[in-house]
Amino acid sequence: MTTNKKKIFITESFSRSGRALLQQRDDLDLVEFPNMISAGDFETMLRQHAPVHGVALGATRFGEPELEASKDMKVVTRIGVGFDAVDIPALSRRKIPLMVAGTANSPSVAEQAMFMMLTLAKRAVEMDSIVRDGKWGHRLGMLPYDLYGKTVLIVGFGRIGTRTAKRCQAMEMNVLVYDPYRPAAEVKAAGCEPVADLDAALPRADFVSIHCPKTPETVGMFNAARLKLMKPTAYLINTARGGIVDEPALQAALSSGKLAGAGLDVFEQEPPPAGHALFALPNVIMAPHVAGVTLEAVDRMSEQTARNILSVLDGEPLRQNVINQDVLG
Structure with a gap:
């Protein structure tokens, strides 16, 4: 039949x-x-x-x-x-x-990027441990930061990047956008500042949030040389794809104090291997590739x-x- x-x-x-x-x-x-x-x-x-x-x-x-x-x-x-x-x-x-x-899923990923920015800036992990561990008196030794007035560089201005920009603007941040495939006029119309040179923009950013696809062009985009251009007080957020950030270079920058912290929802190998070098760092927050899976x-x-x-x-x-x-x- x-x-x-x-x-x-x-x-x-x-x-x-x-x-x-x-x-x-x-x-x-x-x-x-x-x-x-x-x-x-x-x-x-x-x-x-x-x-x-x-x-x-x-x-x-x-x-x-x-x-x-x-x-x-x-x-x-x-x-x-x-x-x-x-x-x-x-x-x-x-x-x-x-x-x-x-x-x-773009609203969900944009929310996760914002959540990671806030978690890092407000030192949520440390604050939680201060209360749980009975170290209340230590709280003034690790003060959190505001997003207000800070500069965020959004890499990729597609469905997710545009939504992330709106959320950053709601926090009264200065929003820079790097996307060589989007007209500068479109970025300006969204109330953001277009930047044509990624390397020139990185030293200006307090936060960098990655929202571009993984392509041969973007693999290893954030390598050791690029990470060195960032402020030592800056944070890197990757909710896009593993491999866009060079993980050994990121580990080196974070452990040497050349970068303040990172939020990672994605990894080069998923799941990452047990004992991954980034697991030992207190200035990294991680999620198991679920930013868009609410x-x-x-x-x-x-x-x-x-x-x-x-x-x-x-x-x-x-x-x-x-x-x-x-x-x-």
Whole structure:
């Protein structure tokens, strides 16, 4: 017995509301796969269920082997906005769109960046330990800082960077923006100061918040030379992707007092290995790559991912969410 149903792979973290949008359709068959599945197991699973027509990815890698195993892939989507784990040229060769969740998680990441700035400036970890450890009298020896009047440099002025800028402006900070792909007029219209030279802007910043994609151009962007340009009182925040910051160089700068602190939601290797050098530093706060994965963001991203899949299957792809625009007619 044959069926005309399209088979859609979704991760186990796909939200109930996102599933509901797909389950309303009687022409779709949903297959769930684990979030942390190995490349080999994922390829085998695709082959077993082939033909597979759509996939909603978490962090799982996807490229030529997975496309071959799928047999009839029509659309690849990410429950998020990053796409460095997807082989875009492989998709484009087959005219398959790669789609992302648009603005669904950008408020959440912007909030995490602001949270990390505040946590570091207000010395939240130290203040908490002073109370818990009965060292009340030490509080005046490690006074916190204000964001008010400070200068923040936002690297990348896309969906997340623009929202981070608004939150920094609400804290009455001076906002510099480095993004060579955005017109200076657009940055000025948002009430920020565009900077064309990253190296020249770094010495001005009290905080640097990274919001650019991970590309060959941005890998190692914050290396030892760049970190040396920052003030010793400055803080670096990375909620974008691991690898944009050179971790050994960051560890050296933080441990030698050349940089005041850092907030990291992402790492070169995820999860980072046990005993990572950054773990021993008290001036680093860390999170396990969850800036864009709040309860609300998962709902928004899953729902947008479901709409992305349906738009392609119905012949009207949501163009603004397609990364490889070359596949569109």
